[in-house]
Amino acid sequence: MDEFQEILQDFLVESFELVEKLDEDLVELEATPEDLELLNGIFRVAHTVKGASSFLNFDVLTHLTHHMEDVLNKARHGDLIITPDIMDVILESIDLMKALLNIIRDTSADAGIDVSACVARLDKVSGGTGEVEAPATAAPEPEPVEEAPVVEEASAEDEIDYDNMDPDELEAEIERLLNERQNEDKAKREAKIAAGESVPEAPPAPDEEPEAKAEPTPAAPTPPPVKASQVKKENSAKAAAPAPRAPATVEQTIRVDVKRLDHLMNLIGELVLAKNRLIKINDDVEERYEGEEFLEELNQVVSIVSLVTTDLQIAVMKTRMLPVGKVFNKFPRMIRDLTRELNKKIELEISGEDTELDKSIVEEIGDPLVHIIRNSCDHGIETPEDRLAAGKEEGGTIALKAYNEGNQIVIQIDDDGKGLDADMLKNKAFEKGLISEKEADTMSDKEAFGLIMRPGFSTAAAVTNVSGRGVGMDVVKTNIEKVNGIIDIESEKGVGSSMRLKIPLTLAIIQALLVGVQEEHYAIPLASVLETVRISKDEIYTVEGRSVMRLRDEVLSLVHIGDIFEVERILDASEHAYVVVLGLGTSKLGLIVDTLVGQEEIVIKSLGEYLKGIEGIAGATIRGDGGVTLICDVVALMDMAKGVKSTIMDNDDDGQSTNEKTKASDYTVMIVDDSKTDRMIMRKALEPIGVTLVEASDGQEALNILKSGDHNFDAMLIDIEMPRMDGYSLASEIKKYNRYKNLPLIAVTSRTGKSDRMRGVESGMVEYITKPYSADYLSSVVQRNVNFKSEFL
């Protein structure tokens, strides 16, 4: 039944929201038991859930919440003082309630959890302390409530409400009711919340308890099965009646399926790619048609498109953002439980809970934070006695903060506990065989702190219920790395420690540093890049077969990206290289690359099933030119670097294939000129000697022919002025390749200036022929350069 499903969905969403808040409120309540406002709020939640669940025939849940309501109601009327013990029972019942809600979400039914024990305890609480009522008051309730057909219960409540209202209030309610009717849709949505609020609105009702007992009586005669539509109507009617006395300015919101947002995000991703491409084309056009008037217009359009795309991307990202408070909310309760369990006094200070993060990330960081906070409670904060002995306040403090920092958000967990002891950590790690003695000696304090993230590491002397099983912190590390986050630990012994999680705002689109190695490009997530340095070859030292360099006062181990990704060395190695310093948590690695291409916003695409899980590759992105660039997985990269043998200093042996020439046509010469006439003239000049001729009409084409390897060229005749790629650029491109280092390049041009000649030499040309020239001259220059054997003539 669709309508039922719809109601059920609404119910679940609402209940989970309520329950989340409940935890927080309850802990606060324990601190200020006399806060009536708070109590009323909590009571309302229990009541709302009860009302709604009875509508939906969730008997177990109704049963449980009903008893919770009893206890809370007594507390509300001052019949019961909330002591920590009572609070434990209440919290337990709320846990059960959560579990039931989860089961309802998964199975649409609330069977499978036994609440009787908890209900009994609740009964005991409400019966035992409330001296006015005999224990019997609570006892008869369970059975009738379980059977009670739902609507009636609610309507009974409504009646009670009206009965309890004084005339003025009733008048106002009727007025209200009329208004609400006109806007029934809205009423439906607020139905359940409103229903909850009706009760505290009633004037102090000393006879509420008996009335609760009376409920089942009118209920009995009516037939139990209730159609969903009826439920809904009843529901809204009920809502209309007691509608909020304080019509708080409701934020205008729409619930949207996350899938739709994901789809939107994907589309934006495509748009960002198209934008990148547009920018690139614009640059090309600008270069080609420098000074043309339409360029300005084009520029404007491109910049508007790019601006709007960026804004759009941010806007869509924002729709997916949730306040991190969603996660933080559960911690006050957790700390409370832990303090009781560990017999410590710990206070939790939360700030920045409004900071927003992508939904998927918010979901991902919950567990890590639980582990970190548990850890701080268990290992960080000392027992009250130890604290007093150390001259600190008896109660410890854990501060949980969230704030924005550039493109990241930072979640910081500080405690004023005993701090981390680097030496102790090292010893422990050594004992457990996680590090060697040598590693321990050379390890900095910061690296030592990082040890707590290793799997199988636990510093707690005894394994407690809370932590110390050796799982946990490594889970933190994996989870945070999964969302491309970084963990930073700082600590001072005896003063406290501070852990900072730096997390990117979103997962789908990231800032990346594009690097080049030989002819390939790779993207490195910028979040993991600490800095880039330009070094010369002789700054690289080799220690035990591994390359290292000095970076200020640190020794940085180096690895060539080409060694990790098995890149073929075809380009001539230059004297200089760039080192990208990667930082991940506390470890660092220098990645040597050939070129730095730049920083770009990239959209992460999966490599698909077939190529999933390739070591070192996190995904791929499509660049402005339509090509695919692979994205490095920095975590894996650091791991792989350990196993890679350095080949940085290896000098490549030139595989110059000097084929023996046996006839004139074995010599191959390429003619590169954009003018067909010029190519013809050169052809005419060279054909008589019988060499093989290949023609190309511009630099790009020439380079492609050369790279395809179909011919072994002995010389190239190159025009300077050409579209796409001019002669100078062609020459410098060719000279980058080892194989063509000794290939004679002959410029054939009408440019006669001295500076032109100089540029020619700089770009690697060996001869410079100016147009016009005689056929004989050209022929002789070519013969000289290819070492043409005279016997072939």
Added chain:
Amino acid sequence: MSDKLKQIINKQGEQQKVDTLDQSDDIVQLVGFVIGEEEYAVPILAIQEIIKPFTWTRCPQVPPYVLGVFNLRGSVIPLIDLRVKFGLQAKKHNDETRFFVLKQGDEVAGFVIDRLTAAIRIKKQNIGPAPDTINGDDTMIDGVGKQEDRIITILKVDKLLERDF
């Protein structure tokens, strides 16, 4: 002119008749292609598209027959060289080389083939099982189609798309 048109229309009509006749039998439609010396075929419905070769990006840490990945209208798709996969020497791409994009479920991959032959309609009864010697669960051969003048090896699409490293 109109006579000619009529003729053509008639002819097409006849052809369609033949087609419908064919469909009443158990007909399998395949697309044939050549790798090395052999002719292979895959079911026509498994083919998403056939495109001319263009640039791809090499991917590290994969077997040699995986050339890398390429961009097919915004999706990143792996490219597999069937020559190398079948144990032949890699060959330079030429005018006849094509990328075959096969799709089954969510799995998509591009395959480099030497040359396309034709769309083939073949009766089910003319398809024999793979030779006993290479029969088994892990063979890539679905069956052998017999035509008048030649035999065609029909490949299993799911095996082609299966990652085997």
